[in-house]
Amino acid sequence: MDSWPEIEFERQGPFRRTLKGGIINPLANYLPGGLLRGLLKFGKSELAAANWADPGGWRSMVISYNGHARKLADRILIKGGTMPMALRNRRRLAGKVLASLIEQSPNQPAYVLCLGAGPGQIIIDAICQSGCTAKALLVDLNADAFEYGKALADAAGLQENISFVQADVRHVNGMLAQPPDIAKMLGICEYLTDEQIIAIAAALAAVMPDGTPIVFNTLSLAHGTDRFFRRVFGLHMIHRDARQLGALFEQAGFGDFTTAGEPLGVYEIVVGRKRPTQTSPPAAARRPPHAEGVAP
Numbered sequence: 679m680d681s682w683p684e685i686e687f688e689r690q691g692p693f694r695r696t697l698k699g700g701i702i703n704p705l706a707n708y709l710p711g712g713l714l715r716g717l718l719k720f721g722k723s724e725l726a727a728a729n730w731a732d733p734g735g736w737r738s739m740v741i742s743y744n745g746h747a748r749k750l751a752d753r754i755l756i757k758g759g760t761m762p763m764a765l766r767n768r769r770r771l772a773g774k775v776l777a778s779l780i781e782q783s784p785n786q787p788a789y790v791l792c793l794g795a796g797p798g799q800i801i802i803d804a805i806c807q808s809g810c811t812a813k814a815l816l817v818d819l820n821a822d823a824f825e826y827g828k829a830l831a832d833a834a835g836l837q838e839n840i841s842f843v844q845a846d847v848r849h850v851n852g853m854l855a856q857p858p859d860i861a862k863m864l865g866i867c868e869y870l871t872d873e874q875i876i877a878i879a880a881a882l883a884a885v886m887p888d889g890t891p892i893v894f895n896t897l898s899l900a901h902g903t904d905r906f907f908r909r910v911f912g913l914h915m916i917h918r919d920a921r922q923l924g925a926l927f928e929q930a931g932f933g934d935f936t937t938a939g940e941p942l943g944v945y946e947i948v949v950g951r952k953r954p955t956q957t958s959p960p961a962a963a964r965r966p967p968h969a970e971g972v973a974p
């Protein structure tokens with residue numbers, strides 16, 4: 679996959695990295711959880727409140743994406759925290775990758791299936807950036823996300839392009855009116871077990887035409903605050919690299935994976951392709967070796 683020099687990623691210089699690695703992250707990870715939760719409550723942190731209400735839910739994602747912080751606690755967490763910075767980088771990178779896939783789709787407008795989509799910020803970014811249009815079906819368990827998503831789609835002039843289904847992504851095979859041209863699973867694999875990922879990918883593979891792309895993301899421990907997320911936010915994420923996730927999607931019928939990373943090293947965006955369904959080999963290949971060269 680191309681690298682994306684045109685994307686303005688958020689980066690951390692050596693001083694900030696050293697400060698975080700040596701002081702800030704160890705404090706966040708090892709100060710008593712009750713004390714940190716108390717400080718965040720006292721500081722009226724919206725990011726912490728969103729995670730406590732729905733760990734890893736769409737609201738905390740939107741707060742990180744927007745980067746706006748009214749309270750001091752949030753200014754520190756959202757502007758300076760490695761994870762919110764990496765999430766904004768992931769949004770930019772995934773938006774570009776999807777915009778390019780939408781443009782390459784042989785079917786226009788491309789039909790994009792977004793699993794665990796939240797309000798659909800990334801697919802809305804992608805459609806706006808692409809040189810063509812697309813239709814997207816957004817699937818999420820949480821219908822609250824859709825009200826916000828409809829406002830986002832309206833603001834982007836895409837109200838006709840986006841539709842919403844409240845459902846569990848594990849039941850994906852019953853949801854589709856037509857085969858998707860692109861499937862996307864961003865911000866969701868880290869909350870699913872290996873078995874759940876394989877089952878969802880297999881259900882997708884059953885309805886996706888050969889060669890169609892699927893987009894998902896990895897998650898590494900490079901953010902340095904997993905212990906903080908678990909103890910203070912109640913966020914239990916499963917970290918998997920491209921090789922581990924690729925192995926799961928491969929079992930379900932995908933292959934040909936390409937990967938692009940963001941500069942903080944927390945997320946990579948992976949694009950895989952639905953492998954051709956096994957068909958009977960051509961007659962010539964089926965001929966037994968002793969028959970080689972014999973006229974039919």
Ligand SMILES: C[S@@+](CC[C@H](N)C(=O)[O-])C[C@H]1O[C@@H](n2cnc3c(N)ncnc32)[C@H](O)[C@@H]1O
Pocket residue numbers: 734735736739793794795796797798799800817818819820823845846847848864865866869
């Ligand atoms: C971290 S948010 C990611 C939102 C969006 N994909 C993004 O990257 O900005 C995860 C979303 O997945 C949804 N979700 C989690 N498990 C789900 C499931 N089994 N079926 C449908 N949605 C699910 C949550 O409700 C939430 O909106």
